[in-house]
Amino acid sequence: MKNKIKTVEEAIEPIKDGAIIMVGGFMATGTPEILIDALVVKGVKNLTIICNDGGYPGRGVAKLISAHQVKTLIASHVGLNPEVGTQMVSGEMEVILVPQGTLAERIRGAGAGLGGFLTPTGVGTIVAEGKQVLTIGGKDYLLELPLKADFALVRGTVTDKKGNTCYSKSTRNFNPLIATAAEMVIVATEKIVEIGEIDPEHVVTSGIFVDVIVGGEKPWQI
């Protein structure tokens, strides 16, 4: 069996300038900080980051934004990171805002091989601009398209050597979704265990989605 366990540096080696990267986490809870830190050190530029939000200063994807590595941010909320506003106004970074449920479903849809889906969310708002509206049973829906990435940076809590992963509490959020929707999936996890140690009923992300496992992800310190 192929060994999926790598060092942080080996794991992010394929990530180059201009990469499209999905990052797990909700206000940085569930973001794989060791992978973000390594990307800051590596200094890759012009990244497209797809994440629920813009993090907040010093945590999560905010670190990449502060280091001016992000060209485009696709997120549902950026209000807790003032740097996002600054770079938007200066024109340095493009921000594409997507309703949170639509963002989650677009990522799931990409992973599940769908060509799109119809959602009532955003009808009659700025979000609908440029999108096809379909009327089903007298109700209007927006056609939203799937969203894929080159890389997914996932934060796991327990991961076996196949990559089967469980998440602790509210760290789950977008992690299981992005793991299905990227060409290469890197899981930074707190604990690596042997195959068979995780109950098959409790696995949340199957190892078939996971290309690379990195140990040493730590709980954030309050």
Add this chain to the structure above:
Amino acid sequence: MKNKIKTVEEAIEPIKDGAIIMVGGFMATGTPEILIDALVVKGVKNLTIICNDGGYPGRGVAKLISAHQVKTLIASHVGLNPEVGTQMVSGEMEVILVPQGTLAERIRGAGAGLGGFLTPTGVGTIVAEGKQVLTIGGKDYLLELPLKADFALVRGTVTDKKGNTCYSKSTRNFNPLIATAAEMVIVATEKIVEIGEIDPEHVVTSGIFVDVIVGGEKPWQI
């Protein structure tokens, strides 16, 4: 707190002639047999049954079909129940065949408030007849619509008094999906436990979806 636990007879009391009923199970593995048996005894007629398959003689929804209670069957596979073919040919029962992945996704879509989704499955086949084809990125997709029901008959393995439910192994199949897509959800379960006994990380169907809990569901005997 409202007591959701009822007897089988109380549970199925609201199910009347003509009801649209989703039933969990895959070739009857994961079908709540005690609820099916009670419906046979009650003798309700002209049912629309939505289930992965037609079961096989003596098990699952096949019992309702054999008792001539089903007007319409929506399923992905009926090959293991010869009675389905007989009733189709005689015109007694209408059978609507849906690809298994599309059936699952239509039920999930109904539960998740989507107006529909685009799938590559069925393009260029009989399944596409009468359906809208949308081309996204040069690829054709069928627009498939959500599927709802009046009742969902779910088979649980462990259920707490709120209705939070876990499933054993391959009994899971359509059960968590139908629990989100029906007006009234009845869970027949093997074991009822106190609230808090199921780890919140391991709940598969939230109690918010469950209206009625029935104990006494038993493993099938080989």
Add this chain to the structure above:
Amino acid sequence: MADIKEIIARRVAKELKDGDVVNLGIGLPTMVANYIPHDYDVTFQSENGFLGLGTAAEKGKEDIDLVNAGAQYVTVKPGAMFFDSATSFGIIRGGHVDATVLGSLQVDQEGNLANWIIPGVMLPGMGGAMDLVVGAKKVIIAMQHTNKGQHKILKRCTLPFTALKVVDMIVTEMAVLEVTEMGLVLTEINPEYTVEQVREATEAPLIISPHLKDMI
């Protein structure tokens, strides 16, 4: 006069029923949880991924992996469930949330809502708000009646919409307004104000309910 926020939160709490599934927005709406009768079983949904949201975590006993949608450390009640964001918004969009309580910048007489952007000034993003208001069975706006005297309850929202025709009820420190086909109906009034004062604080025309009562 009692604290404005408390008045609003107390009144909103009365809209929730035993057995309800409820999503409370950040800020004032979060306070609603404090005023629900203790014998009620209300399940709170946190859109970042769980049902069964409990109280805030005690200082020093925070679980780093457990935050609410406002990134505050919280607890869960027995019978909770964790899930991913697609499942979370399936619950929301699918109509499985009985009520959602949110603040707002503007609401209008058609029940249109504008609460996510002030062009050129504030662009935090819509987060989960657009999904919550189209998905929840009942949408309750909990907010101060005016922004320092400036109207927030309008004939027509001037800020970009969050969603159209979604608001069911507006609860402020002055009054309770219900959104109907006919327009906004004043159903309850804080006895510290007159109907005329409420009218002046509201740009949209008000229909006075024949059953107008005190907001308690």
Add this chain to the structure above:
Amino acid sequence: MADIKEIIARRVAKELKDGDVVNLGIGLPTMVANYIPHDYDVTFQSENGFLGLGTAAEKGKEDIDLVNAGAQYVTVKPGAMFFDSATSFGIIRGGHVDATVLGSLQVDQEGNLANWIIPGVMLPGMGGAMDLVVGAKKVIIAMQHTNKGQHKILKRCTLPFTALKVVDMIVTEMAVLEVTEMGLVLTEINPEYTVEQVREATEAPLIISPHLKDMI
């Protein structure tokens, strides 16, 4: 001559690579699992809801809750995972299955597949087949070359389609055919047959690969 089914299953097994995720159809395709090198890590998906399908359950040790998509009692390997049917077909439709192996009634030179219905005769339903063949990265048809002499590999399928242009490879007891833009290419032949015999057993025209080799 070795058992026909064994010849086919052995040859199909050689198409699978270490690390692959594979879905095997009911019947002959299930036998493929028996011929995979023991040092290979191949994960089998069972579309009724799990990854990590193992061998058939021993008589008397069946777990009533654990069946494969053919309703046979089976086991799972260490590192397995259970899930619901929407997740299962998300994996399938989403291109996360490297190869699917199915039987068929008919295949044609364009890679069109007809394997789910004979109008007026057999209408079992498509089950998961339509999703599997549009979703899997590689679609391998494992079947006898003819139906008692009647052509199954055709210029154009006459039965209703399962899906269009999805088949990558056809493995029979006589030959291995690859579906290309140019048509069907005969790449391997069972040394017990001649090219002429394969041509006769095939309605569609065959391109003979310049690298034609024995099917071992």
